[in-house]
Amino acid sequence: MNNDSQLTPFRIDISQAAVDDLKDRLERTRWAATVPGRDDRTDFSRGIPQPYLRELAELWRDSFDWRAQETALNAFPQLLTTVDEQTFHVVHVASSNPDATPLLLCHGWPGSFVEYRRLMPLLADEFHVVIPSPPGFGFSTPLSSAGWEIGRTAEAYAEIMTRLGYDRFVAHGTDTGSGIVAQLANTHPERVIGMHLACEQRLLGLVGVIFPAPDDLSAQEESELATMRAEAASDRGYLEMQNHKPDTIGAALTDSPVGQLAWIAEKFKARGDRHATPSDSVDLDDLLTNVSLYWFTRSGESSAQFYYEATHSGMPPAMGAAVAAGWAVFDAHPLVRRAMDPQRSIGHWTEFAEGGHFPALEEPDLLAQDIRDFVHSIR
Template sequence: MNENTALIPFRIDIPQADLDDLRARLAHTRWPEPVPGLADRTDFSRGIPPVYLQELADYWRDEFDWRAQEAKLNAYEHFTTIVDRQRFHGVHVRSSNPEATALLLNHGWPGSFVEYQQLVPLLTDEFHVVVLSPPGFGFSTPLSGTGWELARTTEAFAEIMTRLGYERFAAHGTDIGSGITGRLAALHPERVIGTHIGADPRYLGLVGEKFPIPDGLSADEIAQLEAVHSADAADRGYLEMQNHRPDTIGVALTDSPVGQLAWIAEKFKSRADGDRRTPEESVDRDQLLTNVSLYWFTRSGTASAQFYYEAEHSGLEFAMPSGVPSGWAVFDAHPLVRRTMDPWKAIGHWSEFTEGGHFPAMEEPKLLADDIRTFLRSIS
């Protein structure tokens, strides 16, 4: 049977019953007993502080306006399409310039197409922008089955770009999306004009695991790398659960909105040394809660965790070399990022910013937009 390749117009319209259910669940949250001495709302050393989480949950229940955010998102063109029996959701924003270059934006976890909400309007003067959600994320649900990992997703994204009419395009990505971006270039170099990666010091956690430790590091550099690994290890609980036990954590994320909120909001805590900012001081609170709400309404807490399991057990390399021009923008820059991930300075465009972090499209959208534009102009 031939697969239906149609691009089907899509509009976000969460049923009112789902909104009422969310508020009711938030109102009846069973909170843990407070532990004496742990009342600091900015101390994330043991995870997200319950006192801070309760403040955020109260705002989500009583003040956050999903319908207003839904209307903003619906200002863009949305579509769904089926590839290999899996439903994919995409956002397609055409430039006023019909000759503009197509630009695919790839996100990771715990992001979504909402992550690029502020970035898209900064790019459409020069680019036709496409944002695709990987299987298990947002409206690219429910999952059609097992086996959706980087390689299969990359081929599906290439097919969708063809359906949209873009034989040639550029790609940007962060987190998991950087793996998809790099794989697109490696497997389809005749189609990908250039790749742009948004990175931060957390990428150093991949050195020694997904990327080799380069020769010639000094004793001080090795000590710095070990310090980063030590800090990263303290933050890997979510990764081990999603890599190996997605079904177990998925039940809690699907049944408890506060559980889903805690699981995601903690990752928006700034990781700069000594920084005491809470998540909504790093990113817009309503945008953060729109992202969390999307996970809640689509049950993506479980489905997106399956992507981690599939990737961990696929045996695939996260990064694939290609001859396609590449640019990196490193936010909250650490000198070891280039020293370890590009020791030969093979990446032609390399930018470092003291601002931002793991979610540059939400934290510093203008810096990111300008860097993408500068890089793609340099290779045109």
């Protein structure tokens, strides 16, 4: 695996031609004829409503300042390194505190290292923060080969931490990043001091589908889970495409910026604060910077391949491990612990009424404090 251990400093520098091309494509968007009566910008029942999407596209074209965001992102030290012939982009913010704990932050889709931009400054006093982009995401492109799934990615992350000089570390994850963290903890328990996962109540839609349901659920609990599974199933179109036909959707995401915008922004509604539009749940600059990163790196298609590889790897989901574990549940529901920790074996469990699937953007102060509390508890 350690075929090229060089760590090369990196700065984001998107060409002006690429920025101009984006604005030109947005200007020439060919919009669909809307269904009569579908003029409510808050009605996401059939996906992202066109009135709201038009607002976002116009902001992206006319008001969003990519250069300002590029400068802000370049304030975080970054590097490239090659593991198993795959280029990895890594944000590495070393703390000035000599006793700081290495902390690996792992994101999933449709996130990026941008997801942690507000969290990093809150952790700098206690942690050396490391954020790799998974294969096919952001600047961890292009894909070097097929077969980059959760297990292989976890091994690459372990190698990256070794190259940075961190023998032992804490790992935090959300979404598929949680799977990477759990895999790391299972395969390298001697290195992972503790794993901290963040989720929201929508995880219950996967109980009885991916994760086993407890045997002793009451009739009312069974009914609640069935409702949540039905809601999750109605939101699973993107998942089936990325699990099985990433090449097909990838063509649209790579050629149409509005297509890429719709594909991601709709998930910030479906997974973020349930009572808000994406722009109410997260800062618009954060949302559009994240979408821009997917657009400029053409990673809409290659990030979808990660889902295909995970689905076809045959590897079962891993959420537990023989290391200290902490969970932060946002938009909490009591059934989450009943389903995911039926034996009450997880030592650190925190529930928040606020937030959703993107807590590092939605509630960075709460998440930072919970990570800090978890690490203090296992010291």
